[in-house]
Amino acid sequence: MTPETADSAQQDLLDATKRQLGKVPNLYATLVQSPAALRGYLALRDSLLGGVLNERQREQLALLTAQENDCDYCVAAHSMRGARLLKMSPEELQETRHAHDADPHTDAILGLASDLIENRGRVGDEALAKARAAGVTDAELAETVAHVALNVLSNYFNHLAQPDLDFPAAPALDAGAR
Numbered sequence: 627m628t629p630e631t632a633d634s635a636q637q638d639l640l641d642a643t644k645r646q647l648g649k650v651p652n653l654y655a656t657l658v659q660s661p662a663a664l665r666g667y668l669a670l671r672d673s674l675l676g677g678v679l680n681e682r683q684r685e686q687l688a689l690l691t692a693q694e695n696d697c698d699y700c701v702a703a704h705s706m707r708g709a710r711l712l713k714m715s716p717e718e719l720q721e722t723r724h725a726h727d728a729d730p731h732t733d734a735i736l737g738l739a740s741d742l743i744e745n746r747g748r749v750g751d752e753a754l755a756k757a758r759a760a761g762v763t764d765a766e767l768a769e770t771v772a773h774v775a776l777n778v779l780s781n782y783f784n785h786l787a788q789p790d791l792d793f794p795a796a797p798a799l800d801a802g803a804r
Contacts, residue, residue, distance in 0.1 A: 635661040643668075652789035653699065653780060663783075670776050677769045682712050683732055684773060686722045687739055693723040694743040695800065698778065698791065699784040705796040717746035720800050723772035739770050743778075747771075 632640060636658045643650050657664045674684065678790070685708050692700030708714040708722070718727075725740035729731045734757040741753035757767065 633719050634656070639664050639668075651703065652713055652792045653703075653784060656787045656789045657780075657783055659729075667779060669778070670772065674769060674772055674776065677772075678763070678765045679769050679773070682708075682714075683735060685712055685714075686727065686732065686736060686775040687770065689719065689722050690725055690739055691743060692781055692799050694740060694779035695785075697781035697784050698763070698787060698795070699793075700781055702791055702793040706793045716797070719796075731760045731762065734762050735766060735770055738762065738772055741803045742771065743776055756792065763794045 639658050639661055640650050640655065643654050646717060652675050654664060656756065677684075679687070685704060689704035689708060705719050708719050714722070718775055721727060722736065725736040727736055730792060736758045741749050762770075797800075
């Protein structure tokens with residue numbers, strides 16, 4: 627999608643995205659083919675920004691979901707965001723991609739999200755018990771599901787549309803046990 631080919635609804639969304647992010651990522655420039663799809667994606671994303679999960683946890687969920695779904699575009703985007711905006715080290719980014727974090731509470735959220743993705747929403751008793759024992763609240767459980775859903779949407783769309791990567795490629799995932 628280029629400014630020359632965008633209709634007014636598409637251009638309004640692209641302009642709003644550029645004002646908010648400073649640029650229009652290729653994911654958005656492609657998803658705007660359906661303004662309804664992009665509006666829905668942005669509405670859920672914007673709503674979750676005001677939730678109980680902190681910025682780092684939200685970014686970690688996006689990175690983990692991208693990793694679990696083999697979405698190179700989103701792994702690159704969220705690795706860059708984690709490093710630049712949240713000052714996550716390369717080791718922390720790798721640990722997130724393996725569904726781990728040094729903080730037991732966040733580790734439980736990531737473990738639950740990984741279980742959720744792997745089992746298509748059917749979370750195992752062990753993962754749920756670990757999350758509860760780590761103090762994960764009902765609100766955090768609900769938002770974890772919502773963040774996974776949001777990121778699955780972008781991952782799957784990227785698989786379908788294959789937009790050009792407009793972020794630095796992420797390093798390969800280090801081998802490691804989950």
